[in-house]
Amino acid sequence: MSKATLAEQTLLLDHGSGGQASNRLIGSLFFKYFDNPILNAMNDAARLEIVGPLSMSTDSYTVDPIFFPGGDIGTLAVHGTVNDVAMMGARPKYLSCGFILEEGLPMETLERIVASMANAANEAGVTIVTGDTKVVPRGAVDKVFINTTGIGEIFASPAPTGSSAQPGDAVLVSGTMGDHGLTVLSGREGLNFATDIKSDSAPLNHMVEALISQIGDIHVLRDPTRGGLATTLNEIAGQSGVCINLREGDVPVRESVRNGCSFLGLDPLYLANEGKLICILPQEKAQAALELMRSMPYGADAAQVGTVRNGDDGPGKAGQVVLETPLGGHRLLAMLEGEQLPRIC
Amino acid sequence: MNVAESFRDPALCKGLLERLHSELDQPLRFMEVCGTHTVAIFQSGLRPLLPEGITHLSGPGCPVCVTHESEVAAFLDLAGRDDVILATFGDLMRVPGPKGRNLKLAKAEGARIEIVYSPIDALQLAIKNPGDTVVFLGVGFETTAPTIAGTVLMAKQQGLNNFKVLSFHKLVPPALKVLLDDPECAIDSFLLPGHVSTILGLEPYQFVAQNYKTPGVITGFDPVDILESLLIMVEQRKKEDYSIVNQYKRAVSDSGNARAREVMFSVFETADALWRGVGCIPESGLVFRDEFSNFDALKALDITVTEAPPTPGCKCGEVLKGKMQPGDCPLFGKGCTPAKPVGPCMVSTEGSCAAYYKYSV
Numbered sequence: 215m216s217k218a219t220l221a222e223q224t225l226l227l228d229h230g231s232g233g234q235a236s237n238r239l240i241g242s243l244f245f246k247y248f249d250n251p252i253l254n255a256m257n258d259a260a261r262l263e264i265v266g267p268l269s270m271s272t273d274s275y276t277v278d279p280i281f282f283p284g285g286d287i288g289t290l291a292v293h294g295t296v297n298d299v300a301m302m303g304a305r306p307k308y309l310s311c312g313f314i315l316e317e318g319l320p321m322e323t324l325e326r327i328v329a330s331m332a333n334a335a336n337e338a339g340v341t342i343v344t345g346d347t348k349v350v351p352r353g354a355v356d357k358v359f360i361n362t363t364g365i366g367e368i369f370a371s372p373a374p375t376g377s378s379a380q381p382g383d384a385v386l387v388s389g390t391m392g393d394h395g396l397t398v399l400s401g402r403e404g405l406n407f408a409t410d411i412k413s414d415s416a417p418l419n420h421m422v423e424a425l426i427s428q429i430g431d432i433h434v435l436r437d438p439t440r441g442g443l444a445t446t447l448n449e450i451a452g453q454s455g456v457c458i459n460l461r462e463g464d465v466p467v468r469e470s471v472r473n474g475c476s477f478l479g480l481d482p483l484y485l486a487n488e489g490k491l492i493c494i495l496p497q498e499k500a501q502a503a504l505e506l507m508r509s510m511p512y513g514a515d516a517a518q519v520g521t522v523r524n525g526d527d528g529p530g531k532a533g534q535v536v537l538e539t540p541l542g543g544h545r546l547l548a549m550l551e552g553e554q555l556p557r558i559c
Numbered sequence: 560m561n562v563a564e565s566f567r568d569p570a571l572c573k574g575l576l577e578r579l580h581s582e583l584d585q586p587l588r589f590m591e592v593c594g595t596h597t598v599a600i601f602q603s604g605l606r607p608l609l610p611e612g613i614t615h616l617s618g619p620g621c622p623v624c625v626t627h628e629s630e631v632a633a634f635l636d637l638a639g640r641d642d643v644i645l646a647t648f649g650d651l652m653r654v655p656g657p658k659g660r661n662l663k664l665a666k667a668e669g670a671r672i673e674i675v676y677s678p679i680d681a682l683q684l685a686i687k688n689p690g691d692t693v694v695f696l697g698v699g700f701e702t703t704a705p706t707i708a709g710t711v712l713m714a715k716q717q718g719l720n721n722f723k724v725l726s727f728h729k730l731v732p733p734a735l736k737v738l739l740d741d742p743e744c745a746i747d748s749f750l751l752p753g754h755v756s757t758i759l760g761l762e763p764y765q766f767v768a769q770n771y772k773t774p775g776v777i778t779g780f781d782p783v784d785i786l787e788s789l790l791i792m793v794e795q796r797k798k799e800d801y802s803i804v805n806q807y808k809r810a811v812s813d814s815g816n817a818r819a820r821e822v823m824f825s826v827f828e829t830a831d832a833l834w835r836g837v838g839c840i841p842e843s844g845l846v847f848r849d850e851f852s853n854f855d856a857l858k859a860l861d862i863t864v865t866e867a868p869p870t871p872g873c874k875c876g877e878v879l880k881g882k883m884q885p886g887d888c889p890l891f892g893k894g895c896t897p898a899k900p901v902g903p904c905m906v907s908t909e910g911s912c913a914a915y916y917k918y919s920v
Contacts, residue, residue, distance in 0.1 A: 543604020551897040
């Protein structure tokens with residue numbers, strides 16, 4: 215878009231009008247980056263080749279700042295939905311993409327985001343087949359909001375679900391916790407930690423496919439996004455009617471994230487992740503699953519962090535997550551109430 | 560193992576715990592004055608590992624918890640003004656005021672409220688918004704008051720007229736005196752706050768040991784710190800030889816931070832203050848000196864703090880004084896939960912009720 219006129223370098227209400235300006239935007243930007251036969255057919259809806267059972271998920275992305283170390287709102291919009299679809303034991307195939315854009319947004323910013331989305335979709339092996347663009351008056355949204363819906367074919371049988379954790383199962387995570395949440399928070403607040411903190415935003419569908427096809431018998435797969443590991447494990451404990459024992463000392467957390475959290479009075483177990491999964495499966499398969507994850511690009515720090523047990527078999531009860539500290543003490547790891555806020559002292 | 564990790568070393572803690580179990584020969588009721596200690600004890604999982612004879616009580620050292628209802632009402636009044644931007648640390652956002660209103664709700668209704676990480680951020684906000692008055696909510700103890708005083712000095716140097724502070728600061732030692740004078744409190748020993756003590760040093764606590772024959776240990780926030788401090792308390796009670804000990808020497812100098820105190824008292828002076836659940840404590844608050852009245856939100860914005868009635872049924876005052884354990888309050892976990900807190904001890908992340916509710920297995 216380097217030859218664009220000054221007016222064309224900024225997003226105007228005209229670009230969402232459905233007229234010539236919209237067509238130019240769609241042609242020069244979305245078709246250029248998302249190029250594929252289904253989208254290019256330009257029908258009212260996408261015609262898909264897909265067989266059931268299906269997994270479908272939708273999410274809206276409103277992150278601030280829109281660019282951060284390790285990713286941007288575009289990569290999140292692809293990875294987030296791809297990962298949600300995959301956690302059902304599915305191969306994500308198609309994505310829709312809806313933009314709500316603020317008048318005055320530099321076209322260059324939008325192009326960076328769209329290019330990121332195209333790269334992310336390419337790596338995940340999904341196709342963006344339909345979309346929508348709205349431009350709203352300045353101030354009505356914060357720069358750019360993106361909604362993506364994903365659909366995929368469930369190939370695991372039975373498919374993993376949050377209600378399938380069983381006593382005796384191992385609880386694994388694919389890597390370090392809290393990287394994304396702290397990165398975005400420090401970017402938003404201008405905290406500029408002089409460290410290696412960056413978002414873990416990544417597609418996990420290839421890891422999911424490998425776990426299901428090579429290890430099998432996966433009871434639960436979840437990506438611990440908002441609310442972090444603690445909240446997601448609480449959801450699973452509640453859905454499955456079990457108690458989850460989490461060993462604090464075994465949860466991988468980068469030292470820089472731990473230090474940043476300590477400084478701000480935050481807990482990395484409650485911070486969002488965008489490129490990590492929780493895998494719950496029989497204990498006898500745990501080692502093989504860990505080795506497989508560690509051999510893959512986004513699983514180098516995979517670890518077993520806990521076990522599933524009956525509610526009446528130790529401290530805690532069904533539906534709860536009990537944290538075992540390195541000292542051997544226990545405490546409840548409750549679901550987060552509200553948002554984590556920095557404290558006074 | 561790095562230095563920081565060594566204060567959480569499980570093997571070291573195990574040894575200290577064994578010593579504590581063998582050396583405790585009489586019941587010990589200790590109060591952790593500071594909310595961060597309450598949370599640290601829960602988070603490390605120490606609580607169920609301590610000997611049965613040790614009872615720990617949560618004290619009045621959570622700044623959010625002791626902010627009086629009438630002070631919260633003053634925040635909320637300010638939040639309703641069109642020309643005011645409130646700047647605050649995050650943990651005040653959910654503190655319930657009269658009729659359960661809080662700053663989060665006020666923000667949702669349109670009040671301009673900014674969560675900041677330091678008072679300097681609030682000063683920057685004032686510079687960026689010359690047409691508005693930025694009011695920083697000055698809540699906290701000796702830990703934060705010097706930084707806020709320093710920010711006021713900067714504002715004065717820069718000739719900023721639109722930066723104000725609503726000073727509801729509280730001082731820790733006068734509150735300890737109230738607890739010690741109350742026979743119902745029956746506290747055997749104090750775990751003294753690490754952060755506050757970086758400013759105060761040992762001297763302001765000496766009356767605890769000298770006048771009341773009660774040990775006090777300034778402590779860090781890792782399990783080794785806490786266990787070592789408990790052993791010091793046990794030893795002092797055995798020998799009936801009471802003193803104030805600085806266990807947290809890696810952060811706290813025995814003489815504290817004289818420069819910080821000088822800055823604090825150049826801007827503020829002591830005055831009587833209202834503590835939630837406790838009432839008025841003489842000389843336990845900080846108000847602006849006359850020469851800084853231009854920065855005093857109370858005077859500059861003509862705010863009157865009228866004493867609001869205590870919240871019916873809320874026993875936070877009893878909990879703060881160590882007279883009641885959180886679980887013994889009739890509202891605990893029923894009418895009062897972190898989702899719908901009645902009292903401040905349940906709303907603050909460092910509040911004792913919230914800690915018991917969140918962490919007790």
